[in-house]
Amino acid sequence: MGNTMGARSGGKVVVVKDVSQLNGQAIHSLRASKRLAMDCEGVHLCREGEICLVQLATPDGNCFLFDVEKKSRTSVASQGVIKLLKSPNIIKVVHSCGMDSDALWHLLGIRLAAVMSDE
Numbered sequence: 001m002g003n004t005m006g007a008r009s010g011g012k013v014v015v016v017k018d019v020s021q022l023n024g025q026a027i028h029s030l031r032a033s034k035r036l037a038m039d040c041e042g043v044h045l046c047r048e049g050e051i052c053l054v055q056l057a058t059p060d061g062n063c064f065l066f067d068v069e070k071k072s073r074t075s076v077a078s079q080g081v082i083k084l085l086k087s088p089n090i091i092k093v094v095h096s097c098g099m100d101s102d103a104l105w106h107l108l109g110i111r112l113a114a115v116m117s118d119e
Contacts, residue, residue, distance in 0.1 A: 011061020026064065030084055033058045035091040035116075040100040047106030054081055068108075088113045 037057040057063040097117035104110040
């Protein structure tokens with residue numbers, strides 16, 4: 001089975017609760033990628049549910065887990081995730097994107113761009 005993201009062993013997993021946790025190299029890694037793997041996790045993930053986590057992974061194997069607080073719709077915006085998700089220059093590779101897209105739009109006002117989904 002092929003690895004479409006080209007991930008290498010040795011990648012890091014970073015839990016991001018605040019943008020100050022991201023150093024310049026991490027932000028550059030996300031912004032410089034031509035494609036990112038993306039997934040959302042939540043409770044009843046849809047327009048009436050709740051987004052708890054946005055996951056972004058780079059082709060070099062680094063994974064960033066953005067903690068999204070229900071009480072703060074701006075928490076994602078303050079972490080710069082919105083620009084990445086809306087960017088037409090970065091392809092977001094997503095498995096079964098429908099519910100993630102629905103929740104991002106209706107709960108956080110984020111309309112995904114440049115999405116490659118298997119649905």
